[in-house]
Amino acid sequence: MSRFFNSSVVRCLIVVVALVSAGFLQAAQQKRPNVVIIMTDNHGEWTLGCYGNKDIKTPHIDQLAQEGTLFTRAFANNAVCSPTRATFLTGLMPCQHGVHCYLRPRIQTGPDSYNTLEEFQTIPxxxxxxxxxxxxxxxxxxxxxxxxxxxxxxxITKPHGASSGFYDQEVIEDEKIHKEPTYLTDLWTQHGIKFIKQNQDKPFFLFLAYNGPYGLGSAMKEPIKNRFKEEYEQLTFPSFPREKAQPWNFNYGDWIGDLGIIRKYAAEVSGVDDGVGQIMQTLKELGLRENTLVIFTADQGLSGGHSGYWGMGDHTRPLTAFDWTLTIPLIFSQPGQIVEGARQKMMVANYDVYPTLLNYLGLEDKIPAKPARPGRNFAPVLKGKQIPWKEEVFYEFENVRAVRTPEWKFIERYHESPNELYHLTQDSKEHNNLIDDAQYKQKKDELKQELDQFFARYADPKWDIWNGGQSKTVLMTQKLFPKTYLYLPEQKKK
Known part of the structure; x- marks a missing residue:
């Protein structure tokens, strides 16, 4: 009788412990917030009201900034889409993930296509x-x-990276390519909302990656068709500098001051803002806002006439690492968890988001030990804490590498000149290259040493094109890298 009683008690205790453990596990999963990352394309932070723009309407992004922490000095580590997106999702530099330039069509669709991130543990x-x-x-x-x-x-995505327009464009849905008549900015928003509603009872991660405002090519020649057309076609937008085009402009120097281009870019910025507003409203209506971390950012910046340039660092010759291609918006928001209305001045890079996000979610143990990541965790700052932080960021775009501090920037080129040194506090437009000024030799040497040590620590020989490595993309500066060839997985070579 007593043995039966004891064994029954033991079995009951085992069941109770199992149920309690399952409950704790379920509770832990429920506490982990949903994640919405909103990424724009070729988008300078200077276009947003929360970053000081007085011309372009961005009330919803501005509200998001009021509800969270905005970083006033956030930087991309490359000038073009594929490398910056690869870095954002892996926390790695191009010399570690191998995506050195934007992907051409061959790798995106067709028999040679492959996922360039397949060997890495990415955020998704x-x-x-x-x-x-x-x-x-x-x-x-x-x-x-x-x-x-x-x-x-x-x-749901695009079959290619470049945007020739926002209407009647090709879209991939259900593993098929079709022409989509819907305004793409609205389409991405609609599917973002659909995804949230379908998964509102589960932990979800939405990567809402707009292809606007873009700012380049035929997309900017397309007429304004969104709701800002009538209003914006009457405005002159003085926030776009009308500066003399600099000699290094390659593609778009004549766009500086072009009101048609300016108005179109501004309208696409505001179109994205409308989408952000709809996403935020959906989260609130479903009761998900408090348990959803929202991150707003861009892949890289874009100059709208700043310093006498239009475009990004691939629209100059030589390729460049000026601030207008590096600087991006970055906002983190979750009510009750992240400091609201804060403006952080610390210098952060897109490669810092990977460790920060995973630490914030309690998934820091999932960050792989190898390859070593250059990113730093600033999650405590989102909670209002102070942490030690070295104010510097690094940049790598094919034959251009750079280190930037609050006061200085050093740019080095592989097999090409000139190298550059700028005293940013005195020369914010980066027009006065001090590289040959003997007065600043010590500073140049210090920054070069920082740059060399960084890449010596993190570069993977397989993808380090400065030292004979391969590239997963065609290089714009291929002639400077005769030993580098386009990488294809073995099965694609057969």
């Missing part, structure tokens, strides 16, 4: 493995676009 893959449902709505531009990648189960 880690979140998928942690129980999140992951959805992409918008631009991918990282290879094998036809099929869902990296743990995404919801997948």
């Amino acid at each position: 893959q880690i979140l998928h493995d942690a129980g999140y449902v992951c959805g992409l709505s918008g631009k991918w531009h990282l290879g094998d676009n036809l099929y869902p990648q990296e743990g995404f189960s919801y997948w």
